[in-house]
Amino acid sequence: MAVYSRSVLITELLDRTELIKASSQTFFRLSDDQLHHRPGPGKWSIAEIFGHLNICQDHYIRTMLSHITLAPDLPSDRYNSGLIGDLIYEKVMPRTDGTVFKLRATKAWSVNGESLDARDALESFQRKCDALDDILRHAATKNLQHIKIPFYSSRIFRLRLGDTLRILVAHNERHLLQAQRVMAGLT
Numbered sequence: 001m002a003v004y005s006r007s008v009l010i011t012e013l014l015d016r017t018e019l020i021k022a023s024s025q026t027f028f029r030l031s032d033d034q035l036h037h038r039p040g041p042g043k044w045s046i047a048e049i050f051g052h053l054n055i056c057q058d059h060y061i062r063t064m065l066s067h068i069t070l071a072p073d074l075p076s077d078r079y080n081s082g083l084i085g086d087l088i089y090e091k092v093m094p095r096t097d098g099t100v101f102k103l104r105a106t107k108a109w110s111v112n113g114e115s116l117d118a119r120d121a122l123e124s125f126q127r128k129c130d131a132l133d134d135i136l137r138h139a140a141t142k143n144l145q146h147i148k149i150p151f152y153s154s155r156i157f158r159l160r161l162g163d164t165l166r167i168l169v170a171h172n173e174r175h176l177l178q179a180q181r182v183m184a185g186l187t
Contacts, residue, residue, distance in 0.1 A: 002081045003081075006077045006078065006079045009144070015102075017133055018179065020129060021126060026183070027122055028122055034046070034120035035047045039182050046118070050179070052175065053122045058128070064139075065147055068161070079145055084163075085167065088151075094170070100174055130163060
């Protein structure tokens with residue numbers, strides 16, 4: 001378990017979210033065919049990657065918002081991450097060399113790329129980054145340790161708000177790298 005200053009952690013997550021949003025702007029210059037190009041069998045297109053991110057962010061933003069708005073402000077700036085939260089974060093976070101621990105998304109968190117409007121998925125992702133930014137700013141005065149957020153769609157398994165925020169930002173970074181690799185492979 002790691003110990004953080006809540007304000008330092010929130011500032012770091014805000015900075016990383018802003019970088020993710022700015023970096024995702026490059027995909028707007030691609031054609032629809034390029035956005036829907038699958039680099040190989042069983043691989044996601046850029047449109048599918050952002051569709052997946054939108055599903056995940058939609059779920060977590062809605063859930064976090066409902067928990068944060070009801071929570072009282074807390075003067076303490078200390079945050080202790082959880083053991084499970086740290087473990088999941090380590091699996092989701094891209095390594096320094098850009099490689100990732102292989103994970104599979106469930107069908108409920110995947111999209112059908114053929115019926116997906118790629119530009120709409122990119123614009124929606126930009127709005128979700130703004131919403132995450134708002135949540136991070138709102139969470140800056142909350143108890144990141146005692147507010148529990150259901151993990152995935154589980155009603156039983158819950159993570160600390162701080163761990164959920166860390167994992168969500170790492171998840172966005174992970175898939176941004178994936179989309180950048182797809183774009184680099186376009187000819």
